[in-house]
Amino acid sequence: MSSTKPLPAALKRWAEQRIGPVVSVRDASHDWDRSRVWDLEGERGVHHYLKVSPSVKFFTRESRAYRHIVPALGHTRAPHLIDSRAQDLALLLTAVPGAPAKELGLDAAQWRTVHQQAGALCARLHEAGELDRGDRAEAEASLSAAADGAEKYLARVGDRLDHDEQQLVREHAARLRRVGPVPVGYVHGDNQPRNWLWSTSGLALVDFERARPAARVQDFVILATTQWADHPDREQAFLRSYGRELSDAERHALRCLSALDAVNCLAWGPDNGDAEVTARGRRTLDRLLKEARP
Template identity: 50%
Template sequence: MSDAKSLPSALRGWAEREIGDVESVRDASHARANSQVWELVRADGCRFSLKVSAEARMYERETFALRHATPALGAGRAPQLRSSSADHLALLTTALPGRAVEDLPLTAEEEYEAHRQGGFLLARLHAAGDVTGHWRAEAEGALLAVAEGADKHLDEAGDRLAPAERELVRDLAAQLRMVGPLPLGFIHGDAWPGNLLWSGHAAWVDFDRSRFAPLVQEFVPLACGVWPDRPRLRTACMSGYGRELTPEERHVLTCLAALDSVSAVSWGEAHGDPRVTARGRRTLDRLFTGVFV
């Protein structure tokens, strides 16, 4: 958690007009400067979450997801939207029980089940919504957009990457331009154990990166950050998901991991986060072995 952030009076007033008088407020922001999240508790004990999005696009994505996609997950498996304010870029939702999987001392069996249920919920989410019109066009163009952003990521990385690493990343990014049709759907966009809650049952939170996209894009955070050391959790997730990735999806995941590795190395070193840097380095090492997923 970050240093305590006070809830602005204008936001509190808006929230109380929506849910009634608030008895207590707790800062629940993440450990980053642009995170603004508070837990609100009414006198009757009902808990709510008030989140201010970092930017308008993230607010729009999360609002859309909570209105149109997350109900498909079922009661208690994602926050329920009570109200939203475009003026404040704020979302008021129900609070869910449990804590993030990465913060819990789970047994091996509990962790397996959390990831299995997480995969099951992702399958439901991916089937939510109708990928038509401009949503389909955006989803179909997502991989090309990633490929076109490769040079920007490499420029940001600078001399943090060796020449051979830069060449490998460019080659894998270029291969994204030649990919055929892939399964499309609505993805969470930031599916990792920090956004997977566990309280005896799993729930997903933080949908500000959600969008229509190739489904394989969902699994980049897990494939780069969790599965290398915990292959059993990959088995759990895909068991819950109900299918394995196709050979073409596995190839695309490898290509996407290359771009993720560059971003991780750049961001981690720029922000003094050795864990993120190490994740990027480890992904690059695995890519050089020729066996990623």
Template identity: 50%
Template structure:
């Protein structure tokens, strides 16, 4: 089913009331995403987006992040939440300047600048999240929860993995349970180049799409980059961690390796399901590298 080209009338009326005028609407949803997104155009320099979350939990996570943590990223570092509607699972956001890094062709020095800023913004996000009470408990359980999901991932992947590969994934998942306590944070949750916007005019980075943000171990925000861009670009890994302000500890790096195995299986499930060969290839490459013992 394709996304509708315009929002539901009641939702558009709500957004128009918030903005004080009826905007011109352009549908900009990603074909791979369940979210529905429209750009709302009004006179003036500020652009807005209207987004319907695919699930209530994603709406709740993104709303909470944009209200409580993302403002610490500063002007242009994240969208600003103008309004939200629990009834529609909708968020009305300001636009972040720039274009996703995965869609840009940049000189290596400019890419490094973008990743350095991205790492610095992640450090701010990780530092400001409220980890009191139940949120701290959720963060402390994060690696255990990831390990608990291994069998489900493997069952859905079926025969896309060999018996030795399945054993390796189970072994690495179990190792997550034995790691010492790692630094906790309020993480972005979907931190990789398609959610990093880079403005060439402003030479500025911003993060978007906080619908998977949550309390967790800080290192979980580096897994997707470690399984994608950083594989062939260690310079970008170095730039991001330089901006973040520290390198990963040996225990955190081992956690990345273990979590990469789970990401690989997830890719081998969702890549074919979504008809996305890029996701499938990422999972297969990660698994091949883990089997060869060269993942780092």
């Protein structure tokens, strides 16, 4: 576990200017060194969150998402931005009810309900407003951009992959460039149960630092390689409320993106001591290799 991260005094003063006195502060960061999030409790027991983004890129994406995209999800379905402080990459957010779905020990029926609500929220997010010219160009280039990352990931993973595994990743990167047109929109970018808060009020989405214009299918990669791999009923529940099945081109892109996600996991996971991410990458790559063999 990482050590508790203290909230800088200047940021506490900034928050109190906007939400009033803070009586307690709890470190709510993820267990990795660049995550910095604090739960601020006010005098009347009202909670807010203060987040310091790990980079300018993530701060820009997340602050823009909260201003222009997230409101489409509806009240209580995501935090709302109270204010941002660019010089510190800081965001002050309302709290939403619930706990991460992955931590709740849900049964099969509850998981289907969670995925059903997640599909509806993703549909709202993906259709949140018209893409302007710049966003559309970025979105339409997103699959090629993902393919461009293959060699970077392979260089990082080094000899953790054998020749056949490296070749499989390169083949899927090449195929991704030939997928053709797929639906585009605004994506969450880290769409998975750790960012789905579940409560009696329903589901809420959090953590929009990777939100961006992209091929919509990119929001399904982590789900396809984890939740849906062994539970097709969850995928069916999600897509029913999402409003449509994936096209053949999207299914092909999803397979290619899964290979790139696998090599990224096998580079990032061991380097950061994340056994869960490492296992996700290993399992996905093993599955793709098995399917590729006659």
